Amino acid sequence: MKTKPYYTHRLRVRYAETDQMKIVYHANYLSWFEVGRTEYIRESGYSYRDIEEKGFMLPLTNASLIFHSPALYDDEIEVRTSIENLSPVRLDFYYEIYRVAEQKLLVSGKTEHVFTNMELKPIRLSKMFPELYSCLQKEYESR
Amino acid sequence: MKTKPYYTHRLRVRYAETDQMKIVYHANYLSWFEVGRTEYIRESGYSYRDIEEKGFMLPLTNASLIFHSPALYDDEIEVRTSIENLSPVRLDFYYEIYRVAEQKLLVSGKTEHVFTNMELKPIRLSKMFPELYSCLQKEYESR
Amino acid sequence: MKTKPYYTHRLRVRYAETDQMKIVYHANYLSWFEVGRTEYIRESGYSYRDIEEKGFMLPLTNASLIFHSPALYDDEIEVRTSIENLSPVRLDFYYEIYRVAEQKLLVSGKTEHVFTNMELKPIRLSKMFPELYSCLQKEYESR
């Protein structure tokens, strides 16, 4: 993991997530990234559910993935998530996905987000929800 | 098809919809049922999108599926949808899914729905949205 | 839970599993049923992954769901799974899905399966894989 601190979340590959190549269908890694950043944000003091209930969202503007090696059905998986960039208007996450058994890196990637209101209009998080911004900044700066 | 009229919609199996048994993952048939009833409702004169924009929804209360034979990747599929029951407060659909090539029945099933407002509270469609209710009734009674 | 013993598995609702009704999209409950029976089988002594590696599968022949109340994003969920019927050629599971916070029943349902080889031809599990059949029978009879 290039950036620190990172948050680790474990999950197990579901049958529903495989395809007929007998590996995990690639789009599912984006869902696992989502689980990773949800748990990361929860650790920082707020749940993403709370954030939406307060009227804010974090839609994606960019995503990229590198597929090193495939995850397989029933594998125990570790998603490592860190903040790569933070500003008052945007937030980038970096992820690494490992098979727990051999600590083998399977997928790495990045998602870029903007802070918006419920109508998807960009907002300054530092102004609109300073408590959350402080929490995220603390995580980011502790790297 | 036991009930008439039915509406036919065609789709092609996506790689994302397969699993490592090299067949379509069974939960996807519920999504195809959804596509079937969406197109059925559109035929009757309203899009389901319009219905939600007017403040009404059709959440499911029950679903059942019989898996006769599996759909395979890249198969051309036909979803046949009909209304099985209609009342001012609820609506049941019946579905049959065929592989087009041999007109082979793959899956049949049923979904049961209630009419609700956007807070998921049951409503009487015949009173709240009589135009839509008439359209559905016309389809139902033409059987 | 009508039948005993049941196995309990917990999971958290992912954003990917919601739809624009702001509830869990109904097809996902079938995936959670799958997670439930996977963990049930693992408890009985074999992983479903092992079973497929030995050349056997458990495809579905029927599924049914009753939707009592919707699961919501980020809910902690409990899937309770039990065997409802077992014979040398087939296996039925019964499931109940609860929101952990209020122990509220959200969804109940059933899936029916046949034992097959990798070409989806029915087999007698009691003959082809008697060790697994004994494990399942022990669970089933302890009810």
Add this chain to the structure above:
Amino acid sequence: MKTKPYYTHRLRVRYAETDQMKIVYHANYLSWFEVGRTEYIRESGYSYRDIEEKGFMLPLTNASLIFHSPALYDDEIEVRTSIENLSPVRLDFYYEIYRVAEQKLLVSGKTEHVFTNMELKPIRLSKMFPELYSCLQKEYESR
């Protein structure tokens, strides 16, 4: 579209593809890219199903997406697909996703693939399946 020729495929947004932001869940665009390249390859003379039946696969090594504007439930969508790079050992696709109604660009992206056998070992397509390689090269060079 930067590269020519491109192949156009239309689809309609399913309810299953939305999330509680009331937009299409971002991972689904990767599935639409998959549909786009499947139809592109079909146009070039082979179905991807045929390719797998001959013993070859095209797993992803990289993917990237730019989210310009969200797709909404029931939108009619156009996926434009072109080959960005082709060599005997790899193949890159570029995609643009439009809402048909206003010809508005919603998402663009790229997927990079290697040619492999069924054990996911890299192969030279030009040697192992020269007919397919010629077809792809003809498309690529006609730009």
